[in-house]
Amino acid sequence: MTQAEQSSFFPEEVPEPTYGVGELTAAVTRAVAAAFPAEVWVRGEIDGLRPANAAGHVYFSLCERNSRRGPTASLGVALFRTERLRVERALADWPGFELADGLEVRLRGRVQHRFGRVQIVMSAVDPVHTLGRLAADRDRVLRALAAEGLLAANSRLVLATAPLHIGVVTSAGSAACADVLAELEASGFAFRVTLADARVQGTGAEASLLRALRALAGLSLDAVVVVRGGGARTDLVTFDSERLARAVAAMAVPVLTGVGHETDTSVIDEVAHVACKTPTACAAFLVERVADALARAEVAWTGVHRRGQGQLVRAEATLGRQAGAVAVRAGGALAGA
Structure with a gap:
């Protein structure tokens, strides 16, 4: 059997492509950009919110929890200075709303792959969603407590x-x-x-x-x-x-x-x-x-003292009369003797 005939039975393996790190990262970045060409709305619970850094940027995670043990899904969020100032101006009309850890929010942003991770570059937040959810949860809890x-x-x-x-x-x-x-x-x-x-x-x-x-x-x-x-x-x-x-x-x-x-x-x-x-x-x-209790106690003690003094005076008067009567009888008895 010739070498050509042998090759037909054992075809040469096509080498699998090998990406460089930069090449693969660029491909993933392009894929993410193609999948999410426009901004999207996403909801989740804020976690790890930190104050703005020296450049004015804010970073936190948006989590989804199915248990109290920790998040089951997490997505990084970047709120850059320009967008942060815009968001803060918009939230000035909602004095009851501030971003905080543990709060469920609905926010809008651009999905991007950067530094080896997918994150949301935030541009807006929906306070109506959060405040409405809080009010609904509060009403549910109150109904449950009232029922019990x-x-x-x-x-x-x-x-x-x-x-x-x-x-x-x-x-x-x-x-x-x-x-x-x-x-x-x-x-x-x-x-x-x-x-x-x-x-x-x-x-x-x-x-x-x-x-x-x-x-x-x-x-x-x-x-x-x-x-x-x-x-x-x-x-x-x-x-x-x-x-x-x-x-x-x-x-x-x-x-x-x-x-x-x-x-x-x-x-x-x-x-x-x-x-x-x-x-x-x-x-x-x-x-x-406590002050009321003390005042009532003082009034009570004053009353006790007043009643005690009155009883003492009456007792002294009674004792005086009895002593006088005894003296008179004793004097009469001595005179008769």
């Missing part, structure tokens, strides 16, 4: 007449924490405060707040205070958590809340024993209750 009778569970507990041992759940060192401690200290009353440090915003805030409540649940307290300073409505989303609301409803002592500004209302406000407008107002409520 949990909205009034904590309010049925009896608050101590003079609540002096207080558990405080907030971020240690925050303005809210400082306001509460300063108000209690300025009262001059013997408040004992147990501080449970917790994150109050962003990824991990819900779990942190739940741990703080569990830690205080094992202590002998008169009341627990949950406070957080003001911010955008989206900053307070953690306090609309169903798990957090259930934890507050299950506490064995009254829970007072002071979350956000005077106009803010969160789900945990609805399940709390008392919902105050601000952290300072929360502390002031406790101070006023």
Whole structure:
């Protein structure tokens, strides 16, 4: 058999193409650009949001979660300075909205492959989607809590007449924490405060707040205070958590809340024993209750003292009359003898 005949049975293998790194990267970049020639809308949860860098750019990830263990899909997002300023101007009409970790958003941007990864170059965000989703979730949670009778569970507990041992759940060192401690200290009353440090915003805030409540649940307290300073409505989303609301409803002592500004209302406000407008107002409520208890005690002691003095005077008068009568009888008896 000739060599040509042998080759027909064993054809030569065609070598597989081998790309250079730059060549393959360029091909992927072109493929992504061809697949997404225009900007797209994408929704997901913000994670790893950092402040603008020295160049004015902001970077974060957009995640999709199917469990609490972590994101099941993640996409990098770049918000460059020019677009960031444009987005900030647009959001000025939505004072209740700010980008924050843990927030679900719908944003628009250009899909690109760069530095070996696919990312979105953001150009706009839809606040209506986020705020509408937050409102819908809040209504769902409130309906579920109401159906189980949990909205009034904590309010049925009896608050101590003079609540002096207080558990405080907030971020240690925050303005809210400082306001509460300063108000209690300025009262001059013997408040004992147990501080449970917790994150109050962003990824991990819900779990942190739940741990703080569990830690205080094992202590002998008169009341627990949950406070957080003001911010955008989206900053307070953690306090609309169903798990957090259930934890507050299950506490064995009254829970007072002071979350956000005077106009803010969160789900945990609805399940709390008392919902105050601000952290300072929360502390002031406790101070006023102790002051009222002290005032009532002083009035009661004054009444006891007055009644005691009256009884003493009457007893002295009675004793005087009886002593006089005894003296008269004794004198008569001696004269007759």
